[in-house]
Amino acid sequence: MAATRKAAIIGGGVIGGGWAARFLLNGWDVAVFDPDPEAERKINAVLSNARLALPALSDVPMPPEGKLSFASTMGEAVEGAEYVQESVSERIELKKKVYAQLQQANPGVLIGSSTSGFKASDLQDGAANPANIIVAHPFNPVYLLPLSEVSGSPRNPPEVVERTVQVMKDIGMFPLVIRAEIDAFIGNRFLEAVWREALWMLKDGIATTEEIDEAIRMGFGLRWGQMGLFETYRIAGGEAGMRHFMAQFGPALKWPWTKLMDVPEFNDELVELVANQSDAESGAYSIRELERIRDQNLVGFLRALKERNWGAGKVLRAHDEARAAVFHAATDTGPKSEPLVMAHMQVLPGWIDYNGHMTESRYYFANSETVDNFLRLIGAGMDYVAAGHSYYSAETHIRHLGEAKLGDRLVGTLQIISADEKRFRSFVRIMKGDEVVATVEQLCLHVDMAEGKAVPAAPEVWAKLKAIAETQAGLPLPEGAGRAVGQKK
Template structure:
């Protein structure tokens, strides 16, 4: 049975939460009195379906069921978790919490608030221990950070449960060690925002020039190393101590106006808005969101390849989900093709025709073979010891189309084997339909000597057992077929 989350407030942030929970397999009930809420969340979800799966290298779980509740009580019924994303009015939040806790006593409520402390949110509640801050960053469905901030009234188990739920949907829960208004991220952003407004008001720079300074310079550094690690490198071989000695005195220089705020009036609003319109007005908001998402996906995937920063969070989330799919594969010999891999056609797998691109058929075959090699004891530890199976010949047949979102299964049949080689036949299945076959011939190699040698006895014994179990299977249709050969 799918887990259920209730989303209270369906704006940009609430819609982002709904998308993240849904695409990670949770059922989601949304409550928002706005008559446009369903349309707005549908637009956010459409963008999320294009973007979030592009960060994954394992199949996404089946998407959860989305519903729109007519009341708070209906939304929270049966919910394991509530994410509140209503307007930043403390009296409204208190009213919402009272109704939620009356309808579902004991339910865990996380708030998306940008500034209120948990102790502020908990005032007047009959169960303050179950109200906590879980503050995200937009777009919620892509950016992993969730600032988890509780008060003395939140027991450790409530904090731990919140942290685990965030991890379950692929987020990076950062537990704030002391209560502070606006938490960590927004404190930095507020400082940058104030300074930017002064530079704008004083005619030092335009909105576009300020944005260029961020995205062409330190913003790229911050995205993968943050603040202190960036400055540690700036100190050269002597590190952070040298940096502090060199630049510390600048703290007393009148560079910034962080202790002052420009007057907030119509003149300032017009100045910011007119320059922003000139900078980005040629794009619609939804188009800007898609451009933003595509850029973030590229950046996050680069970090994922290097297992660094936010990319490490993505890898760990993939590994947790991959374990569940691995449990659904065969673990020993049987008189049938072995199910070795479960896959899904992800956004990065498709070509300009909207079909799975040619290289991904080979990749799907490789995923199946790699799982098989691990099964017989010839995985990465075996390779590290100096031996491996090398593919010597490959023949792929493309039999049907696989499109975005299709779920695929890789099966393997061993056609022949001896101590030095084996011949395999992989089927890539979409349900009962075979979309491709990959026939391959493998040689067992001593990597240091660079020549074929017999496999380790324990590896060959497992390979032989599977080969013998499948010996009675008919030769697959297409096995041994030459390229272009007419069907009989």
């Protein structure tokens, strides 16, 4: 079993807490250092939201959650850590002081900064080991949004950039390596332009905070979330594409539509205008309520993208597939004279009903996961299906014997009760530890999909199925096998 990895989080505010949650829920141990006496409470508040949201994006079991600790010194936090995420206030002298203490305590540790605007070369000046300091700029909420802008300087050798990229991928993020150093990177440069224009419209009385937000969330924001800027405009060009769009709308660049080269005066009057309208728009909700609403909406958007393997959904699917491979490696690979361990699962947020229990449809899904892995084992996986043959379920009987709740880890075992060239009868136990929470008895027929009828399986598939059936032939008939619905014990 691989050793648990450790990350140190320096600064436990909203961003630091989000990083801590993402690392923890991806199985890393996390040590947090923040002199704020409220840091532990704040981190745990963020972690509570993350535990509800991040697993809802997953379709494979989450790794066991890492251990969270709060260090009294930076040296204690960084001890044994392979990676540090610095998320302290945007004061460069404070950041440099932090790096000096971290590199004194752990000279070779890789340090990523959450800075929103400082270039890596600015952060590295005066450091004992500038090569190991790099920017890894996230977006809030860190535990849900995958983007991490990775920005180095000429002092960072390629292997440091590669290590940073790999750490980000290991916790399910999308590392976007910035080609050249630039203040505020890509995302914030773009947001700054939008923010300035919004402040002018607000100051000039053209629109309120709510109206500006409605224009974004009811219109182009939905397009940007799944296609970005240029792909959206490419479609706007119609069949003629981007060249037509540029020819049609390019001249507007010379029109005096925006005030992007001008900045409204930042004074108390502007602050009050923004704050009062924001209170009117959103003041009915607490910050915690807004965070949960935001998270639930993001989960819905991201899952839709994941189903289509598009945009940020591609990152989620790839992360699932990497973790699924670990669980598939822990299943049985050949005949044995006991039920085969065929699936490792976890009750995820999308699996539970209004009672907080695993919902009925997910028991059938758990059986499908178990049987699908068995079919792969005997050579009847997706390649076999693509060639025109498949096993179809003809009868299924589920018994609910126990309860599975959110977060419970489940194992699916499979026993072959009978088999021939055209069919097999399986008995799946859904286990929570030593407890059987459900059994699923199923008859599957081998079908030629083009002809739509049962036919003998391919010789190599039948040989593997037969070997397992013969090995398990001496097992006693499972308790409950063959039961009719409602039959008395």
